[in-house]
Amino acid sequence: MSSLQNAMRVVEQDQAQPGVHRREAVAAAVDEVVRATSTAYTAQSASYEQAREAQPWEWDEYLTATLLERVRGRIAEGSLPLGAGKQWQLLDVGAGYGRDVLRFTEEPDIDAVALENADGFVKYLRRAQGEGRIGPDGVMVSDMRDLGAAEAARFHCVRVHATLHHLPVVSHGLGADAAVAGFRHVLLPGGVLYVLVKAGSGVNIIDTGEGLGGRFFQLFTPALVKQLLECHSFSVVQMEEAVEPRSSGNVDWLFALAVAK
Numbered sequence: 682m683s684s685l686q687n688a689m690r691v692v693e694q695d696q697a698q699p700g701v702h703r704r705e706a707v708a709a710a711v712d713e714v715v716r717a718t719s720t721a722y723t724a725q726s727a728s729y730e731q732a733r734e735a736q737p738w739e740w741d742e743y744l745t746a747t748l749l750e751r752v753r754g755r756i757a758e759g760s761l762p763l764g765a766g767k768q769w770q771l772l773d774v775g776a777g778y779g780r781d782v783l784r785f786t787e788e789p790d791i792d793a794v795a796l797e798n799a800d801g802f803v804k805y806l807r808r809a810q811g812e813g814r815i816g817p818d819g820v821m822v823s824d825m826r827d828l829g830a831a832e833a834a835r836f837h838c839v840r841v842h843a844t845l846h847h848l849p850v851v852s853h854g855l856g857a858d859a860a861v862a863g864f865r866h867v868l869l870p871g872g873v874l875y876v877l878v879k880a881g882s883g884v885n886i887i888d889t890g891e892g893l894g895g896r897f898f899q900l901f902t903p904a905l906v907k908q909l910l911e912c913h914s915f916s917v918v919q920m921e922e923a924v925e926p927r928s929s930g931n932v933d934w935l936f937a938l939a940v941a942k
């Protein structure tokens with residue numbers, strides 16, 4: 682059995698019976714999931730870019746417009762103070778090769794920062810930074826679980842597009858819990874969290890047919906997303922589901938917007 686399959690077994694047992702494994706055992710399983718995911722994306726970062734560019738989906742643009750409208754609306758109505766600067770701060774978690782962060786940097790009112798932990802993608806982001814397309818402080822090389830140690834209340838918006846589902850929902854405050862706690866930590870009160878995850882239930886190793894091989898996915902029901910966000914002081918203000926038609930097969934998505942209390 683591979684290390685990832687062993688880790689999956691621990692995760693599944695923890696999900697079936699929370700607390701059945703000691704914290705160290707669950708932490709080691711989550712670390713293995715993160716290591717395997719990062720290795721897969723680093724090995725295939727070029728083919729991932731080609732797959733995303735080849736199959737743009739109009740729902741993505743709708744989600745972006747929905748997010749921008751929500752953040753700008755909250756700033757305009759005074760429920761999310763802009764502070765001293767002229768721009769608001771957006772953190773794109775799991776930014777990949779930077780397609781979306783580069784789109785946000787073109788907006789005059791947004792200062793966008795990309796967070797990424799896969800070396801292959803970090804190279805793309807550094808190259809864009811070197812070309813001046815991402816600001817000098819615009820790349821954060823970090824695991825999304827480590828945001829608890831970052832500067833508190835720095836961001837007006839945290840966007841987590843197709844990234845959170847690479848962490849399992851487990852006990853002991855690890856995995857997805859640690860990440861969501863970190864999102865809340867770096868957000869200003871009244872700030873907006875955007876989450877897009879694969880919909881479904883349970884955990885699985887899925888090959889999305891894009892040349893990336895099998896990767897770990899935590900699938901989410903609306904109730905699980907709501908519970909996870911509410912337990913970290915977020916109010917869910919919008920939730921939608923959609924099916925993306927891909928040549929490799931349909932993908933079920935779940936989108937949520939939440940506000941930091």
Ligand SMILES: C[S@@+](CC[C@H](N)C(=O)[O-])C[C@H]1O[C@@H](n2cnc3c(N)ncnc32)[C@H](O)[C@@H]1O
Nearest residue numbers: 722775776777797798799824825842843844847
């Ligand atoms: C499906 S890709 C989405 C990339 C990008 N948001 C997009 O839509 O094109 C998932 C991204 O999350 C990153 N990722 C996965 N686990 C992570 C972790 N623990 N910390 C930081 N980034 C992570 C991957 O390296 C990858 O860039």
